[in-house]
Amino acid sequence: MPNTYQRIVLASRPSGAVSPDNFRLEEAPVPELADGQVLVRNHYLSLDPYMRGRMDEGKSYASPQPLGEVMIGGTVGEVEASKNPKFQVGDKVVGMFGWQEIGVSDGSGLQKVDTTHIPLSAYLGSVGMPGVTAWYGLNKIIEPKSGETVVVSAASGAVGSVVGQLAKLKGCRAVGIAGGKEKCDYVVNELGFDACIDYKAAADSKALYMMLKEATPDGVDGYFENVGGEILDVVLSRMNAFGRIAVCGMIAGYDGQPLPMKNPRMILVSRLKIEGFIVSEHMDVWPQALSELGNGVAQGKIKFRESVAQGLASAPEAFMGLLKGKNFGKQLVKLV
8 A cells, every 4th residue: 555645624714605725735644543543545535515505614503624734524444553452454334535536444434344235435425324214204204194295305316316216115206306307317217206396397386486486286295305495485384284394405595595485375375394404413323224224225116326536635526516406316426
């Protein structure tokens, strides 16, 4: 193994949209292992929308990403050296080593995974944090019943794609919202959603509403929110009485754009339950969720797609693309 490795740190905080100048690629010496430690060669880095919020200094659900330190992020990789009896060389592991080629850990926070029936990369997607996010929001907040209609925004993404497939497995009508015909075709033809609305094809919010109305003839019982803004407003107008909305993300406002609501009265008129959640605050459900998701992927009942950028240096550009919806499915960076 080389004596040095690469890492990307947060060089400055964004003012509006993220730019390449906010990141700095560094080279660092590979550390010597102390007793109890393991050295992991990261194979994949996960890029996720939550990272944008952590780059700011303002109030959020988690502390800001410190300047000059490795960007936060989930990783999967292989143990290359171990002085910890719980980990052997060759073990495949999931961790939070961030934007860097290697990671050193005392073993806490590291989880061994089995790649016999599930690809290693899937542990950062459908059988990882995004999958559990989908599982929690759908099962614990929306609580769908067979025959109900569930709508999900960013439907071709890592979280949204799982939401719709899980809803279908529960006997629901699953309707996606995505940007572009290619993504909508994938959501319907590959993932098995009943319909998908291309919001980019709508001239205005009235046209978007008519498209949603056509796709949800019986109204909307559950909505999984990843976007916010105009799309949330339109869906509110289609919600049935006692509908449930799980708020996972508001990517439309991540660069500081305002997110005004035109239809908040529908919350009262339709007696809606709206709940925001952070999946890391619900670790008690992770074993059940991961077990169900893993079985679903292994049996081919849950399908997924990945956008893979090559090499650590490509991470900033891929991340900026993710925030603009350029990715298709789960956004990863391949490090080996």
